[in-house]
Amino acid sequence: MRDNAEQVRVLIERWAEAVHQGRLDTVVADHAEDIVMFDVPPPYRGVRGADAYREVWPDFFAWQAQGAAFDVEELEVTAGQDVAFAHALVRCGTEDELTSHPELLLRLTLGLRREAGRWVVAHEHHSFPDLSSP
Numbered sequence: 001m002r003d004n005a006e007q008v009r010v011l012i013e014r015w016a017e018a019v020h021q022g023r024l025d026t027v028v029a030d031h032a033e034d035i036v037m038f039d040v041p042p043p044y045r046g047v048r049g050a051d052a053y054r055e056v057w058p059d060f061f062a063w064q065a066q067g068a069a070f071d072v073e074e075l076e077v078t079a080g081q082d083v084a085f086a087h088a089l090v091r092c093g094t095e096d097e098l099t100s101h102p103e104l105l106l107r108l109t110l111g112l113r114r115e116a117g118r119w120v121v122a123h124e125h126h127s128f129p130d131l132s133s134p
Contacts, residue, residue, distance in 0.1 A: 004079035004119075008112055011119055012075060012086055020070040022061040028054050030120055032113070037124040040106075053124075068094045073105065084112040084119065101131055 011030050018026035028050065037047040039056065047053050064070060075088040091098060092106035111123035 004081065004084060005077045008077045008079050008084045008086060008119055009075065011112075011121075012077070012088070012110065013072065015121075016070065016072045016088075016090070019057075019060075020064075022064065024054065024057055024061070027057055030118075031124075032115065032120040032122040035122060035124065037126075039126050040128060066094070068092070069098060079112075082114045086110045086112070104128065104131065 015027060015030060018024075018029075031050060031053060033050045035048070035050055035053045037053055037056070038044075039047060047056055069091045071091040073089045073091055075086060077086040078084060086109070088108040088110075090106040090108055091104075093101075093104050097104060105128075107125075107127045107129070109123075109125040110121050112119050113122050114120075
């Protein structure tokens with residue numbers, strides 16, 4: 001059996017691949033019913049609950065289908081027996097955006113917990129750096 005950190009890493013890599021491919025059922029599969037997500041677009045007070053989490057993805061998939069990337073560049077995982085967290089940098093943008101701002105990396109932070117013997121994402125946070133300053 002893989003260690004906890006490796007299990008979490010595989011879960012996140014599977015999630016990121018599903019995001020890239022627009023596979024909604026896989027994107028939401030390993031998320032807690034009480035998931036809280038803070039995302040780049042509104043609502044700024046967060047998305048709460050599995051149903052609300054599921055509802056935000058179709059618009060992202062439509063944007064991504066126009067040629068945007070979603071590729072994990074760095075991923076760090078720390079895991080205990082029942083709680084884990086991870087942070088990653090993700091190339092997320094259109095070809096034009098990434099060409100004009102190669103430093104444009106989505107920052108991703110995940111908090112996970114073990115429920116009924118399996119890892120689930122309980123907290124997800126996405127942000128971009130402020131590139132308005134030189």
